[in-house]
Amino acid sequence: GENVEQHPSTLSVQEGDSAVIKCTYSDSASNYFPWYKQELGKGPQLIIDIRSNVGEKKDQRIAVTLNKTAKHFSLHITETQPEDSAVYFCAASENTGNQFYFGTGTSLTVIP
Amino acid sequence: KAGVTQTPRYLIKTRGQQVTLSCSPISGHRSVSWYQQTPGQGLQFLFEYFSETQRNKGNFPGRFSGRQFSNSRSEMNVSTLELGDSALYLCASSRSGRPNEQFFGPGTRLTVL
Numbered sequence: 001g002e003n004v005e006q007h008p009s010t011l012s013v014q015e016g017d018s019a020v021i022k023c024t025y026s027d028s029a030s031n032y033f034p035w036y037k038q039e040l041g042k043g044p045q046l047i048i049d050i051r052s053n054v055g056e057k058k059d060q061r062i063a064v065t066l067n068k069t070a071k072h073f074s075l076h077i078t079e080t081q082p083e084d085s086a087v088y089f090c091a092a093s094e095n096t097g098n099q100f101y102f103g104t105g106t107s108l109t110v111i112p
Numbered sequence: 113k114a115g116v117t118q119t120p121r122y123l124i125k126t127r128g129q130q131v132t133l134s135c136s137p138i139s140g141h142r143s144v145s146w147y148q149q150t151p152g153q154g155l156q157f158l159f160e161y162f163s164e165t166q167r168n169k170g171n172f173p174g175r176f177s178g179r180q181f182s183n184s185r186s187e188m189n190v191s192t193l194e195l196g197d198s199a200l201y202l203c204a205s206s207r208s209g210r211p212n213e214q215f216f217g218p219g220t221r222l223t224v225l
Binding site for chain 1: 116143145147154155156157160162167168170202204206212213214215216217218219
């Protein structure tokens with residue numbers, strides 16, 4: 001089955017700096033890659049996603065890049081704010097349904 | 113539009129008991145997936161239901177089962193509870209049965225004593 005690896009496990013940045021989280025996947029059949037933000041006591045919230053026919057997608061301060069050849073995708077958060085502090089998960093899925101494989105999470109702390 | 117709701121939010125059971133968790137998806141969503149989240153194993157896929165049929169199943173023992181009703185609401189059942197079943201159980205709904213945006217509920221925190 002699919003194996004998704006995520007790095008780093010923890011990340012601290014100063015407010016206003018950029019944060020980058022990287023994931024790799026193993027199954028070349030995976031074609032949908034969402035990113036989730038989970039705050040304490042809440043379920044994961046989708047923040048951005050990308051499909052395999054696209055190399056990059058941006059939504060305000062958040063962007064995701066995908067390299068299908070290398071089987072890796074990354075989350076970029078610019079101009080970080082304290083409210084960006086949370087655990088971020090990457091995931092991968094192929095076109096057989098909604099079985100998602102998640103990375104192990106990155107705990108992001110934005111220092112004011 | 114109301115989000116995904118899960119009941120109960122917290123549950124305490126003892127070993128050997130069974131438990132049923134409930135999930136109501138977003139209106140119009142026909143796919144419901146269940147995940148187990150633990151500090152050690154992260155988010156692990158349990159199963160997905162689409163139009164009352166189990167579409168995908170993760171690598172969990174047969175003690176974990178689920179079902180979906182005609183109104184898309186879903187339940188999952190865990191029989192003969194073990195200490196290791198203590199976890200946050202998350203339900204996610206999606207509009208279609210293909211990989212698509214999944215919206216998660218707040219989860220049910222199950223503690224097995």
